[in-house]
Amino acid sequence: MRSFRHWVVQYAGLIAVLLLLIAVFSMMSDHFFQKSTLITIANQIPDLTFLAVGMTLVLIIGGIDLSVGSLLALSSAVLGVLMADQGWPIAFALPIALLVAGSCGLINGMISIGFGIPSFIVTLGMLEIARGATKVVTDSQSVYIGSRIEWFGQPLGGLLLSPAFIASLVAVIIGQLVLTRTIFGRYCVAIGTNAEAVRMSGIRAAPYSIAVFGISGLLCGLAGLAQTSRLSTADPNGAIGIELAAIAACVIGGTSLMGGRGSVISSFMGVLIIQVLQTGLAQIGVSDANKQMITGVVIIVAVLLDALRNRWSQK
Template sequence: MRRPPRSDRPDTAATGIEPALGTRDRLHARLQEHLASAVSEFTAATALVVLVIALSFASPNFLTADNLFNIGSQTAVIAIIAVAQTMVIITKGIDLSVGSVAALAGVVGAIVVRDLGFSVWEATVVAIAVGAAAGLANGLLVAGARLPPFIATLGMMSAGRGLVFIITGAVGVYSLPESFQLLGNGQIAGIPFAIVITAIVAVSAAFMLSQSRFGQYVYAMGSNMEAARRSGIAVRRNLTAVYVLAGALVGLGGMVAASRVNSGQPNYGIGLELDVIAAAVIGGASLFGGQGRIAGTLIGAFLIAVVRNGSVLLGINIHYQQVIVGLIIWAAVYFDQYRRRRLEARG
């Protein structure tokens, strides 16, 4: 008798994810999820436009070229790491370690430039590798040891921050060459380099999720992990790959953040997970998995950045900014739950 294929190994007879998602009901569900994402993106985009119009009247400095480029540069780090968080959320996971890993990657990148004479590009590769290593650890804990993503990444959040303080002695890494600022403050044809990096990351991630087989696997795992496994998808391998890729992007974001301030800061990224989760959820990613797009995440990231920028221009206390972001998260998650209840009620 022929042995059935292992649950974590793709069936050679399977083509893509059709066995798991080939029924009429599942196709209808996917269509509903895409429609829900589009509605969320439209809602967030509308809110962003209204906010921009309101701030343009409230502050004469808001629509200046310098301020708009400043918003773009400030958004870059959040957007890059939010793209990483979106991929994890689509798989019905969460990554609470992004702030610690970004700080660790930025600090290591700064150290290899200052002490080992690495160029900024070589240091960027090192920072990405640090992030990918942390992502691999998260992936092995989630997919291999089958720990809940919340617990696995919570542990990495603590371990990563501890490593940062051990490496730096809780002191920032300074005395860096001017070239170190290229990623965060440099320009290409008048466009901030950070914005260019963000655009490349966003377009690449969007293409991967929408056009590649791996992207189909990501959505399939988030929609129904057991169905994805039964369809022949190598769940452990692909889920681990998601965390590794996300970690690499977090490492890149950490390097851009360090470059912006021309130093490696051990306290960087505390609370960053709140902003990137908010950006993903505001843009339509569902904490219940299987739903989310990069375009929506970018809208969410810019919405948060405009809220913070407008608050500064209007002299609003920084603590009120956190309250506003918290309220936005509540509204976005409630709206997601409301949509899902409506879809379930319709069968």
């Protein structure tokens, strides 16, 4: 009964919200509930999904990462310049792009954890550094790659889902298993719940926290690959503001901004809710300004519901 109650509290509400949005937009638009629309939604979310997986882990340890959008753009820029300008194959260019993004994530962690500086400040600085580096690498020009990378973001013949979506789904599954079935994941939850208790238990929390920021950076690199493959281009001005969408997806999914609680699967469902909302509003002709306001209201409502859910689960 306790396990069933936990499942209902954690997932049933998100599934209900997602189904409700699909039903509402299907009634308001004749073109929403079609296979082509649903496939388009699935193939547009890999980059945000990768970021949400990393953001979930960061939030669980009590941190926050505002640099994910800029790291996505930087990894995309490195990938684009190496493939388009230098002629490197993706097998050689991708590891370099992942290394750059992962290293920046580790730097975030080492400065924040090592010097006790709030991750909000450190990652805000990295946001500016990485965005500036992106413009330096690309000379502030979009880098077109074309068919050499498009295949990763294009739907497969019979499956109709892109390799990018499949890879992001694998990342969600691995992230959830790491969080719930490994010592590393349980230590992350413990650190976010009470870091001092973890320290007094004889566990060094710093390496785990730094590793989480490194993982977040690595996932930014994969998000850069996903976005670049979908656009066929490395855009130095791309992914601006996507860090807020990643945080919103996690919050909608029930991940606590105070640390110690979260689920990668729930964050993925938050990504789906955001994308369905954005696509549905676009199809019924809502302006971008109104879409932003409506999305903001949804986020606030999600936070309020999360607070009520916490009180109910404690009772």
